[in-house]
Structure formats: C-alpha cells, structure tokens
Amino acid sequence: MPHIVILGGGFAGLTVTRRLERRLRHNAAVQLTLISRQNYMAFTPLLAEVAGNSIEPRHAVPPLRGFLHRARFHEGTVQQIDLAARQVVVAHSDGGQAHIPYDELVIALGAVTNYHRTPGAADYSFDLKSLDDAIRLRNHVLATLELADVTPDPAERAALLTVLAAGGGYAGVEGLGLLLDFVRRALPFYPSIQPHEPRFILASHSPRLLEQVDERLGRYVVRALQARGVEVRLGVSVAEVSADAATLNPGGTVPTRTVLWAAGIAVTPLLRESGLPTTEHGAVQVAPTLQVVGHPELFALGDCAAVPKAGGATYAPTAQNATAEARLVADNLAALLAGRPLRPFRYRPLGSLAAIGSYEAVAQLGWLPLAGLPAWLAWRAVYLLKLPGLSRKLRVALDWLLEALLPTDIVQLPVQPSDDRPSEGAQLRSREHQA
Numbered sequence: 239m240p241h242i243v244i245l246g247g248g249f250a251g252l253t254v255t256r257r258l259e260r261r262l263r264h265n266a267a268v269q270l271t272l273i274s275r276q277n278y279m280a281f282t283p284l285l286a287e288v289a290g291n292s293i294e295p296r297h298a299v300p301p302l303r304g305f306l307h308r309a310r311f312h313e314g315t316v317q318q319i320d321l322a323a324r325q326v327v328v329a330h331s332d333g334g335q336a337h338i339p340y341d342e343l344v345i346a347l348g349a350v351t352n353y354h355r356t357p358g359a360a361d362y363s364f365d366l367k368s369l370d371d372a373i374r375l376r377n378h379v380l381a382t383l384e385l386a387d388v389t390p391d392p393a394e395r396a397a398l399l400t401v402l403a404a405g406g407g408y409a410g411v412e413g414l415g416l417l418l419d420f421v422r423r424a425l426p427f428y429p430s431i432q433p434h435e436p437r438f439i440l441a442s443h444s445p446r447l448l449e450q451v452d453e454r455l456g457r458y459v460v461r462a463l464q465a466r467g468v469e470v471r472l473g474v475s476v477a478e479v480s481a482d483a484a485t486l487n488p489g490g491t492v493p494t495r496t497v498l499w500a501a502g503i504a505v506t507p508l509l510r511e512s513g514l515p516t517t518e519h520g521a522v523q524v525a526p527t528l529q530v531v532g533h534p535e536l537f538a539l540g541d542c543a544a545v546p547k548a549g550g551a552t553y554a555p556t557a558q559n560a561t562a563e564a565r566l567v568a569d570n571l572a573a574l575l576a577g578r579p580l581r582p583f584r585y586r587p588l589g590s591l592a593a594i595g596s597y598e599a600v601a602q603l604g605w606l607p608l609a610g611l612p613a614w615l616a617w618r619a620v621y622l623l624k625l626p627g628l629s630r631k632l633r634v635a636l637d638w639l640l641e642a643l644l645p646t647d648i649v650q651l652p653v654q655p656s657d658d659r660p661s662e663g664a665q666l667r668s669r670e671h672q673a
C-alpha cells in the first residue's frame with residue numbers, strides 16, 4: 239500500500255493533507271500520515287492578536303485532528319529524513335522515537351527565526367512565530383507593567399515601559415501595533431503609570447515598511463504609527479540585544495526590557511543535514527512541479543522551499559503562497575500515482591493585508607489599495623474566512639466582540655514552555671539578576 243507522509247501541520251501541510259483526502263477519495267489503497275510537532279496549526283496572522291490580547295490563545299490554533307478524516311495524525315518532532323532508507327525519524331514528547339517509512343514524502347516544515355547572528359538577539363528578544371511566543375510576549379508585557387508600577391527609579395521604569403520591534407514586515411508592524419493597543423487599554427489598571435510613559439519603537443533595516451504592499455500604503459503605515467506615538471526608525475538595524483537594552487545602528491543604545499524580533503526567517507538546518515539539495519539560505523530546491531531537485535518522490539513547499547518563479551526569483555514565504563503551493567502538491571501527487579503528467583506552479587497572489595491596531599489596517603486587494611477602517615474591516619473579514627473550521631471562526635468573532643465591549647483582561651497566563659527557549663519568567667529573572 240503506497241504511503242504518503244506529510245511533514246508539518248502548518249498552512250502548507252494541512253492544506254496538502256486535506257486536499258489529498260479529497261483527491262484520493264476513490265483510491266483507498268493509499269495511506270496518508272501527517273506528522274507535526276503540535277496537534278494544532280498555528281494560524282500566524284492571528285498571533286499578534288493573541289499577544290495583543292484581542293483573542294483567546296487557543297482560538298488562534300485550530301486542532302489538526304479536527305480536519306482529518308482518513309489521514310492519520312502523528313504528533314512528534316521530525317529529527318531526520320533518511321533518504322537512503324526512505325524513512326523519517328520522529329521524536330515523541332516522552333523521549334521515545336518512531337521510524338516512519340514513506341513512498342512519497344511532502345516536506346512542509348516552515349521556517350525558524352533568523353537572528354542574523356545578532357549578539358544577544360536569540361537570548362533576550364521575543365519571537366512571534368508560535369502560540370508559545372505570543373503567550374510569552376503577552377505575559378512579559380504584563381510583567382513589565384507590574385514591575386513599572388512598583389519601581390520608583392525613573393530610568394528603570396523607562397526601560398520597563400519601552401517596547402522595541404525589530405523588523406518592518408507583517409510580524410513587526412502588526413505585533414507592535416497590537417501591543418500598543420494592549421498597553422494603552424491596560425493602563426487604567428496601573429494608575430501610577432502615566433499615559434505618556436510607555437514608549438514604542440519600530441526599527442526596520444529596510445528604508446520602507448511592509449514591502450509586500452504598495453509603497454503608498456507603506457508610507458501610510460509610517461504616518462499612522464507615528465500619529466499614535468510610535469517612533470519609526472527606517473534604515474536602522476538592531477545590532478545587539480542585551481538584558482536591559484538594544485543597540486541600534488545608527489541610533490545608539492535604547493534601554494528596554496522588551497525587544498520583539500521580527501527581522502527575518504531561516505530554514506531549519508535539519509533539511510540540509512538530511513542531504514536534501516538546498517540554497518545558500520537552507521531552503522529546499524524544488525522544480526516548478528514542487529518536486530525536490532533530484533528526488534521525484536519528494537515534494538517541498540511553503541517557507542522551507544525555494545519555489546522558482548519565471549524569471550529566476552522565488553515565491554515569497556507567505557501563507558497565501560504556501561496554501562496555493564499545497565493545492566498543486568496534492569494535485570501533482572494524485573497525478574503521480576495515476577501516472578499522469580505533473581503541472582508547474584504558477585500563482586499570482588490575490589493581495590496583502592496588515593492590521594496596525596486601533597481599528598486601522600492597510601490592504602492591497604489586486605489593484606485596489608485600501609487604508610484605515612475599510613482595510614481593517616477587510617482584514618478581519620478575510621482572516622475570519624480563512625481561519626479553518628466554523629467553531630474557531632465563531633470563537634474568534636466572539637472574542638473580538640467581547641474585547642471591543644469589555645475592559646481588557648490583564649491576567650497573566652501560566653505557561654509551560656514547550657521548547658528549549660527560556661520562559662518569559664526566566665528571562666525576566668535573568669535580566670533582574672544581571673541588572
């Protein structure tokens with residue numbers, strides 16, 4: 239019985255699996271297995287909403303098993319792809335291991351944070367790539383407010399109340415915009431903190447924000463953030479992060495306890511180490527059919543693959559592209575099994591959207607640029623529609639309604655870190671220890 243194994247339950251992996259279930263509905267002989275580290279899919283466009291307290295954390299992560307009918311789900315961390323033995327080595331949370339054989343393999347393991355070898359960034363900044371990251375960031379911001387409330391030293395208070403985002407893409411702009419909203423909504427609970435005290439800085443290496451949208455919209459975002467009091471530093475990189483400060487280049491040292499690192503992605507070294515052909519950035523090299531170069535039985539897509547465009551460039555690492563690539567991978571796998579020819583990937587993105595907080599967003603919908611409230615409404619409508627599953631859609635819609643009507647919730651959530659990064663509490667403690 240042919241066995242198709244899909245690695246990664248994100249935008250790409252879940253879409254491939256669901257579409258394969260449909261494509262192969264008359265072919266019961268094929269076995270499907272989806273392997274992923276968690277039993278949910280992180281719907282990344284909503285992570286800033288989790289960090290900014292607009293929605294309940296678990297509502298941003300649809301459960302994978304809820305979407306699978308015929309495919310088997312296997313929770314575990316892929317440790318190795320053994321190309322010679324055609325098997326995948328998977329580690330379980332209890333330390334056990336499984337060796338899973340495959341006939342066809344789909345690699346959709348996404349990306350990891352790229353710290354660009356910036357000293358201190360991996361240890362002292364916060365990511366926004368996973369549910370853990372979003373919860374940790376929310377908790378940390380609340381912890382800094384609690385500390386600022388009882389800290390008489392003005393310099394220490396200023397550092398506690400400064401949030402710096404590194405990176406002018408979706409995660410940096412949306413993350414900072416929603417954190418700003420969250421802090422302002424939380425301030426009534428902290429009467430000793432004056433509204434002018436919290437400071438928000440967005441540093442982008444690039445001379446413009448949101449390169450995915452029209453340049454005019456990028457300028458609109460700069461003006462909108464500045465109008466809300468954000469210091470936007472363009473053409474500025476974060477050169478170092480320490481326990482109490484970030485060093486900007488140019489710009490010098492900014493005392494801060496909160497650096498949101500949203501300055502780029504890299505591909506997990508596991509793929510290169512497994513002997514797959516990769517680019518200099520570590521992304522898997524694929525043919526236009528999305529088959530791995532030199533391995534027709536393997537497909538790679540999404541953020542972990544370098545998908546060629548006509549003209550030599552590659553498709554951007556976006557959820558929209560990953561989902562479109564996934565549809566083609568499922569179709570091509572079905573064609574491969576049926577002995578039919580495979581199709582190349584061609585896709586024109588439908589548009590881009592970015593929420594910047596305070597009922598504002600920017601959107602590029604085809605040729606139509608939108609900004610302000612209409613774009614914000616479009617943002618919410620589009621992502622509500624795209625969020626998999628009716629129950630998650632309803633929960634998120636209800637969260638948004640309640641957040642608009644009720645005071646914000648400042649309860650810190652107990653977090654059990656699920657990876658090897660220090661927890662928010664441990665980071666704060668280590669900062670205090672070093673201070």
Ligand SMILES: Cc1cc2nc3c(=O)[nH]c(=O)nc-3n(C[C@H](O)[C@H](O)[C@H](O)COP(=O)(O)OP(=O)(O)OC[C@H]3O[C@@H](n4cnc5c(N)ncnc54)[C@H](O)[C@@H]3O)c2cc1C
Binds near residue numbers: 245246249276349542
């Ligand atoms: C904060 C934020 C906001 C974003 N907003 C947008 C947006 O508005 N629009 C847009 O188009 N794009 C957006 N993106 C980009 C988008 O999230 C990615 O392009 C998209 O997730 C890529 O899909 P993927 O399936 O390749 O990877 P992912 O969705 O990251 O999925 C990878 C999966 O593989 C699993 N995995 C990884 N390593 C292992 C392992 N070793 N073993 C087992 N499982 C593993 C992960 O747990 C995950 O489930 C945003 C990204 C971020 C971080």
